[in-house]
């Protein structure tokens with residue numbers, strides 16, 4: 001019997017161009033787990049008449065800045081490939097009959113194409129690891145939706161093991177702590193460590209999305225591992241989209257307030273991103289650095305995502321192995 005290992009992530013445009021961004025954003029922003037509008041018809045009009053005529057050009061320019069920065073093409077896809085290679089190299093030494101694929105929720109390679117490849121290789125069981133440490137309906141559940149949608153047309157269903165989250169996993173927290181300490185041996189200790197997560201609309205949290213609790217859980221557990229006092233670190237949300245109220249506090253506002261209050265040296269870590277991507281390499285390393293420095297801050301550095309660090313690959317293997 002063959003078992004498939006499927007690593008999934010959010011996905012990325014095929015190229016940093018207006019037309020590719022239009023396709024990617026159209027798929028992304030039509031997902032009702034991501035944008036759950038009070039009025040679907042109005043949202044369809046806003047998306048198709050306004051957003052998809054403005055944002056693709058703007059986003060393409062920002063993607064172009066980070067394209068080829070890590071490997072070739074989109075950093076998110078390049079890093080996910082490295083993560084798969086790392087997991088595959090070790091697991092193939094320990095187990096026979098394993099096959100491996102990557103599936104992206106939006107764009108390519110799609111989750112359904114990855115599942116089809118696993119089926120073609122004769123997998124009777126598939127272990128799905130969405131590379132989102134913190135569970136959210138907008139990301140994790142949306143991934144599960146796509147898997148169920150694909151399987152609904154299959155006549156023979158494989159057994160599915162779906163790893164929902166690992167925000168409190170000790171190996172994950174230890175890898176984050178190791179990455180902070182390694183960064184600090186090179187760049188020194190900051191006045192404050194900022195722990196920043198991608199935001200979601202506050203309404204989703206009010207309606208029961210556990211994402212906020214998972215983020216604060218990771219932040220507190222990481223602070224504990226690093227032996228930090230409450231005053232040594234901050235917790236915030238970045239990547240706000242649209243006009244609705246999103247989870248607070250906002251990374252940008254916190255950085256500006258800190259700089260105005262005389263905090264000179266900041267380090268930022270984004271534990272919700274298992275791989276560096278647009279939201280870390282551009283939004284944090286460029287945009288938010290500028291907000292901090294322009295508000296009077298002196299030293300700003302971004303602590304890279306866990307990417308294909310050995311300790312990260314090992315903890316991913318441990319997570320998968322529970323289901324083997």
Ligand SMILES: C=CC1=C(C)c2cc3[nH]c(cc4nc(cc5[nH]c(cc1n2)c(C)c5CCC(=O)O)C(CCC(=O)O)=C4C)c(C)c3C=C
Pocket residue numbers: 010011012013025028029034035055059074076132136138139198199200201211239241272273276277278279
């Ligand atoms: C519109 C609402 C959005 C929600 C809700 C949302 C949640 C969410 N996203 C991530 C991870 C990533 N998001 C990325 C890019 C990105 N996110 C949104 C919007 C929402 N995200 C947009 C429109 C974009 C595209 C870029 C842009 O035009 O601004 C990425 C980067 C992908 C890449 O190719 O590098 C990641 C990763 C999480 C974890 C999350 C909720 C928990």
Ligand SMILES: [Fe+2]
Pocket residue numbers: 198239
């Ligand atoms: Fe996002």
Ligand SMILES: [Fe+2]
Pocket residue numbers: 239240278279283
């Ligand atoms: Fe962003």
